[in-house]
Amino acid sequence: MIARTAPAVTDQAADGTVPRSVPRVDLDGVGRRYRTAGNEVVALDSVDLHLDEGEFVVVLGPSGSGKTTLLNLVGALDTPTEGRVRLGGVDLTTASRAQRARARRELTSFVFQSFNLFPALTALENVRFGADVARRSGDGTRTAPDPGDVLDRVGLGDRLHHFPHQLSGGEQQRVAIARALATGNPILLADEPTGELDFTTGVQILGLLQQQAEAGRTVVVVTHNREISRIADRVVELSSGRIVRDGPPRGGRAAVTDLHW
C-alpha cells in the first residue's frame, strides 16, 4: 500500500500548517494520447518533471497546451499512455485503482478548473467533506485546519451555509480552494484557481497558495496568465504538450503585491 512505501503523509504541526513530510513528484518520459473515433490527440509528449517539497510551481501555457492533463496525472486522476508518474517513489502507473485512490486521499488536493462542488452541500459542508476524507484516511494522529477557519481565510466566513447555486462564480472558486486547503494534504494542485476572481481577490488567493508552499507543501498552479507566473519559484512552460521552458520566472521573482493584470 502507498502508506507503507511512501513517506509519512501529511501529519501536520499543531498549528495545522506545516506538513512533516512531502513526497517528491517524478514524471519521466510522460505522454498522454487521447484516441477518439479516427483521431488521436497528443495532449502531452515526452514530459520530464521533478518537483521537490515546498516548491511553488506555475505551469504556464495557452489553452489546449496540456496543463489540465498534466495536473490530472500528478493528482493520480489519470494515468499516462507513455512513461511513468511517481509520488513519493510510488509508481502510480503500475499502482492499482485502490492505491491511486489512496494517493488522492492522502497526498494530493485538487482545485478543479470547473470547481466540482457538491451542489446539495453548503459551502461549509463541501469544505468539511474534503477535510473528512483526508482525515479518515490518516493514521488517526493527523490534524487538518478547521473548515470554518479555512473558509474565513478565503473571505467566505459569512457564506458558510450557502449552497453553490447561491454563490457567485468567484465565491464557488474560493470554496473549491478552501476544500483543497482543508484536506491538509502535502501536494496542492490548482487548475486556474484565479480564473473567476477579480484582481484583488485573485491576488489574495495567490498569496494564500504561496503561503502553503512556504509552509512546506508542494504547490502547482496552472494558468495561462503569465503575470501570475512572476511569483513562482519555478515556471514550467507548456506548448503543444511539451515543456518548452523550466526555470525561475523571467526577470526574477516578484512579490504578490507587484502583480498587475
Ligand SMILES: Nc1ncnc2c1ncn2[C@@H]1O[C@H](COP(=O)(O)OP(=O)(O)OP(=O)(O)O)[C@@H](O)[C@H]1O
Ligand atoms: N478526454 C479527452 N479526449 C480527447 N482529447 C482531449 C481530452 N482531454 C483533453 N483533450 C485534448 O488534449 C489537449 C490538452 O487539453 P488540456 O485540457 O490539458 O489543455 P489545457 O492546457 O488545460 O487547456 P485550457 O487552458 O483550455 O484549460 C487539448 O487539445 C484537448 O482538446
Ligand SMILES: [Mg+2]
Ligand atoms: Mg485546462
